[in-house]
Amino acid sequence: EAQVTQNPRYLITVTGKKLTVTCSQNMNHEYMSWYRQDPGLGLRQIYYSMNVEVTDKGDVPEGYKVSRKEKRNFPLILESPSPNQTSLYFCASSSPTGTGGWDTEAFFGQGTRLTVV
Protein backbone atom coordinates (compact mmCIF):
# COMPACT_ATOMS: atom_id res chain seq x y z
CA GLU A 1 0.00 0.00 0.00
CA ALA A 2 1.32 3.42 -1.00
CA GLN A 3 1.76 5.52 2.09
CA VAL A 4 3.61 8.18 4.01
CA THR A 5 4.33 7.22 7.60
CA GLN A 6 5.02 9.72 10.33
CA ASN A 7 6.07 9.00 13.88
CA PRO A 8 5.12 9.74 16.52
CA ARG A 9 1.45 10.68 16.05
CA TYR A 10 1.35 12.58 19.33
CA LEU A 11 4.18 14.16 21.29
CA ILE A 12 4.33 16.35 24.36
CA THR A 13 7.73 17.75 25.20
CA VAL A 14 9.35 20.51 27.20
CA THR A 15 10.97 23.67 25.95
CA GLY A 16 14.53 23.12 24.77
CA LYS A 17 14.52 19.34 24.56
CA LYS A 18 15.64 18.25 21.10
CA LEU A 19 13.23 16.05 19.17
CA THR A 20 12.92 14.39 15.80
CA VAL A 21 9.76 13.55 13.89
CA THR A 22 10.35 10.83 11.34
CA CYS A 23 8.77 10.57 7.89
CA SER A 24 9.07 7.69 5.48
CA GLN A 25 7.46 7.04 2.08
CA ASN A 26 7.36 3.82 0.07
CA MET A 27 6.55 5.28 -3.36
CA ASN A 28 10.07 6.19 -4.51
CA HIS A 29 9.03 9.83 -4.69
CA GLU A 30 11.69 12.45 -5.31
CA TYR A 31 9.92 15.37 -3.67
CA MET A 32 9.20 15.49 0.06
CA SER A 33 8.11 18.34 2.29
CA TRP A 34 7.06 19.27 5.79
CA TYR A 35 4.09 21.48 6.66
CA ARG A 36 2.65 22.80 9.85
CA GLN A 37 -1.08 23.35 10.23
CA ASP A 38 -2.42 26.04 12.53
CA PRO A 39 -6.04 27.20 12.92
CA GLY A 40 -6.94 29.93 10.47
CA LEU A 41 -3.60 29.70 8.66
CA GLY A 42 -3.98 26.51 6.65
CA LEU A 43 -0.81 24.58 5.92
CA ARG A 44 2.49 26.37 5.68
CA GLN A 45 5.58 24.75 4.26
CA ILE A 46 8.56 24.43 6.59
CA TYR A 47 11.19 22.71 4.40
CA TYR A 48 11.22 20.69 1.23
CA SER A 49 13.55 18.36 -0.59
CA MET A 50 13.75 17.82 -4.34
CA ASN A 51 15.89 14.70 -3.96
CA VAL A 52 18.59 13.06 -1.83
CA GLU A 53 20.93 15.64 -0.28
CA VAL A 54 18.89 18.50 -1.79
CA THR A 55 16.85 20.49 0.74
CA ASP A 56 15.59 24.06 0.88
CA LYS A 57 13.63 26.39 3.13
CA GLY A 58 9.91 26.83 2.81
CA ASP A 59 7.85 29.68 4.21
CA VAL A 60 8.43 29.10 7.94
CA PRO A 61 11.82 27.38 8.42
CA GLU A 62 12.96 29.12 11.62
CA GLY A 63 13.59 26.68 14.46
CA TYR A 64 13.58 23.59 12.24
CA LYS A 65 16.13 21.43 10.48
CA VAL A 66 15.77 18.58 7.99
CA SER A 67 17.97 16.03 6.29
CA ARG A 68 17.58 13.79 3.24
CA LYS A 69 20.23 11.11 3.35
CA GLU A 70 17.97 8.48 1.77
CA LYS A 71 15.22 8.91 -0.77
CA ARG A 72 12.52 7.39 1.42
CA ASN A 73 13.21 9.30 4.67
CA PHE A 74 12.85 12.97 5.51
CA PRO A 75 13.08 13.63 9.25
CA LEU A 76 12.13 16.95 10.84
CA ILE A 77 14.38 18.07 13.67
CA LEU A 78 13.61 20.63 16.34
CA GLU A 79 16.92 21.37 18.04
CA SER A 80 15.42 23.53 20.81
CA PRO A 81 11.62 23.44 20.69
CA SER A 82 9.63 26.40 21.92
CA PRO A 83 5.91 26.75 22.73
CA ASN A 84 5.25 28.59 19.45
CA GLN A 85 6.13 25.37 17.66
CA THR A 86 3.10 23.66 19.17
CA SER A 87 1.22 22.62 16.05
CA LEU A 88 0.03 19.80 13.83
CA TYR A 89 2.77 18.68 11.44
CA PHE A 90 2.38 16.89 8.12
CA CYS A 91 4.92 15.25 5.89
CA ALA A 92 4.10 14.90 2.19
CA SER A 93 5.69 13.27 -0.83
CA SER A 94 5.12 13.46 -4.58
CA SER A 95 6.81 12.88 -7.90
CA PRO A 96 6.93 15.51 -10.62
CA THR A 97 6.59 13.97 -14.05
CA GLY A 98 9.41 13.75 -16.55
CA THR A 99 7.74 16.41 -18.68
CA GLY A 100 8.21 18.96 -15.93
CA GLY A 101 4.61 18.98 -14.84
CA TRP A 102 2.88 17.44 -11.86
CA ASP A 103 0.18 14.97 -12.67
CA THR A 104 0.48 12.88 -9.55
CA GLU A 105 -1.02 13.86 -6.26
CA ALA A 106 0.86 14.74 -3.10
CA PHE A 107 0.50 12.01 -0.46
CA PHE A 108 0.27 13.14 3.13
CA GLY A 109 1.11 11.37 6.35
CA GLN A 110 -1.41 11.11 9.17
CA GLY A 111 0.09 14.02 11.04
CA THR A 112 2.03 14.56 14.25
CA ARG A 113 0.43 16.65 16.95
CA LEU A 114 3.24 18.32 18.88
CA THR A 115 2.78 20.19 22.15
CA VAL A 116 5.72 22.09 23.63
CA VAL A 117 5.24 23.15 27.26
Place this chain on the structure above:
Amino acid sequence: AQSVTQLDSQVPVFEEAPVELRCNYSSSVSVYLFWYVQYPNQGLQLLLKYLSGSTLVESINGFEAEFNKSQTSFHLRKPSVHISDTAEYFCAVLLPDYKLSFGAGTTVTVRA
Protein backbone atom coordinates in the same frame (compact mmCIF):
# COMPACT_ATOMS: atom_id res chain seq x y z
CA ALA B 1 3.58 36.36 -4.91
CA GLN B 2 1.07 33.63 -5.58
CA SER B 3 -1.53 32.89 -2.94
CA VAL B 4 -4.81 31.20 -2.31
CA THR B 5 -7.81 32.75 -0.58
CA GLN B 6 -10.66 30.69 0.75
CA LEU B 7 -13.47 33.10 1.38
CA ASP B 8 -15.38 31.12 4.00
CA SER B 9 -13.84 29.69 7.15
CA GLN B 10 -16.98 27.86 8.31
CA VAL B 11 -19.86 26.52 6.25
CA PRO B 12 -22.74 24.85 8.09
CA VAL B 13 -25.14 23.00 5.83
CA PHE B 14 -28.06 20.62 6.18
CA GLU B 15 -27.88 17.09 4.86
CA GLU B 16 -28.97 16.77 1.20
CA ALA B 17 -28.56 20.52 0.64
CA PRO B 18 -26.05 21.89 -1.88
CA VAL B 19 -22.77 23.42 -0.82
CA GLU B 20 -20.24 25.70 -2.50
CA LEU B 21 -16.77 26.42 -1.15
CA ARG B 22 -15.11 29.41 -2.68
CA CYS B 23 -11.46 29.62 -3.65
CA ASN B 24 -9.59 32.40 -5.43
CA TYR B 25 -5.94 32.37 -6.36
CA SER B 26 -3.50 35.01 -7.48
CA SER B 27 -1.08 34.01 -10.15
CA SER B 28 0.59 35.48 -13.21
CA VAL B 29 1.52 32.11 -14.65
CA SER B 30 -0.25 28.91 -15.58
CA VAL B 31 -1.42 27.08 -12.51
CA TYR B 32 -2.25 23.65 -11.28
CA LEU B 33 -5.08 23.73 -8.74
CA PHE B 34 -6.17 21.23 -6.13
CA TRP B 35 -8.79 20.61 -3.50
CA TYR B 36 -7.77 18.48 -0.53
CA VAL B 37 -10.07 17.14 2.20
CA GLN B 38 -9.12 16.48 5.80
CA TYR B 39 -11.48 14.31 7.82
CA PRO B 40 -11.29 14.57 11.62
CA ASN B 41 -7.98 13.32 13.02
CA GLN B 42 -6.66 12.35 9.61
CA GLY B 43 -4.18 13.60 7.07
CA LEU B 44 -5.04 15.35 3.83
CA GLN B 45 -6.42 13.45 0.85
CA LEU B 46 -6.64 14.72 -2.69
CA LEU B 47 -10.26 15.38 -3.68
CA LEU B 48 -9.75 16.65 -7.22
CA LYS B 49 -7.32 18.59 -9.34
CA TYR B 50 -7.14 20.81 -12.40
CA LEU B 51 -4.02 20.54 -14.54
CA SER B 52 -5.24 21.42 -18.03
CA GLY B 53 -8.04 20.64 -20.46
CA SER B 54 -11.68 20.71 -19.37
CA THR B 55 -12.31 23.42 -16.83
CA LEU B 56 -14.82 21.28 -14.95
CA VAL B 57 -13.30 18.51 -12.88
CA GLU B 58 -15.11 15.93 -10.80
CA SER B 59 -14.34 13.64 -7.90
CA ILE B 60 -15.63 10.13 -7.36
CA ASN B 61 -17.82 11.16 -4.42
CA GLY B 62 -19.91 13.81 -6.17
CA PHE B 63 -17.82 16.96 -5.75
CA GLU B 64 -16.94 19.12 -8.72
CA ALA B 65 -14.86 22.24 -9.22
CA GLU B 66 -14.65 24.67 -12.09
CA PHE B 67 -11.51 26.50 -13.11
CA ASN B 68 -12.32 30.05 -14.13
CA LYS B 69 -9.25 31.81 -15.46
CA SER B 70 -10.87 35.22 -15.92
CA GLN B 71 -12.08 35.27 -12.32
CA THR B 72 -9.03 33.38 -11.00
CA SER B 73 -11.34 31.05 -9.12
CA PHE B 74 -11.62 27.32 -8.47
CA HIS B 75 -14.83 26.93 -6.47
CA LEU B 76 -15.85 23.52 -5.13
CA ARG B 77 -19.48 22.37 -5.25
CA LYS B 78 -21.60 19.42 -4.34
CA PRO B 79 -25.33 19.34 -5.17
CA SER B 80 -26.33 17.20 -2.17
CA VAL B 81 -24.13 16.67 0.87
CA HIS B 82 -24.03 13.78 3.32
CA ILE B 83 -23.13 13.68 6.99
CA SER B 84 -19.89 11.97 5.96
CA ASP B 85 -18.83 15.11 4.04
CA THR B 86 -18.18 16.86 7.35
CA ALA B 87 -14.51 17.79 7.09
CA GLU B 88 -12.09 20.61 6.47
CA TYR B 89 -11.43 21.44 2.83
CA PHE B 90 -8.28 23.09 1.52
CA CYS B 91 -7.74 24.73 -1.82
CA ALA B 92 -4.14 24.70 -3.05
CA VAL B 93 -2.10 25.97 -5.98
CA LEU B 94 1.10 24.39 -7.21
CA LEU B 95 3.89 26.91 -7.60
CA PRO B 96 6.70 26.64 -10.21
CA ASP B 97 9.09 25.15 -7.62
CA TYR B 98 6.58 22.33 -6.96
CA LYS B 99 5.54 23.81 -3.63
CA LEU B 100 1.86 23.55 -2.76
CA SER B 101 0.50 26.82 -1.42
CA PHE B 102 -2.64 26.26 0.67
CA GLY B 103 -5.58 28.40 1.58
CA ALA B 104 -6.62 28.76 5.24
CA GLY B 105 -9.24 26.02 4.92
CA THR B 106 -13.03 25.82 5.08
CA THR B 107 -14.72 23.70 7.74
CA VAL B 108 -17.91 22.10 6.47
CA THR B 109 -20.33 20.84 9.09
CA VAL B 110 -23.24 18.81 7.78
CA ARG B 111 -26.27 18.54 10.05
CA ALA B 112 -29.20 16.15 9.81
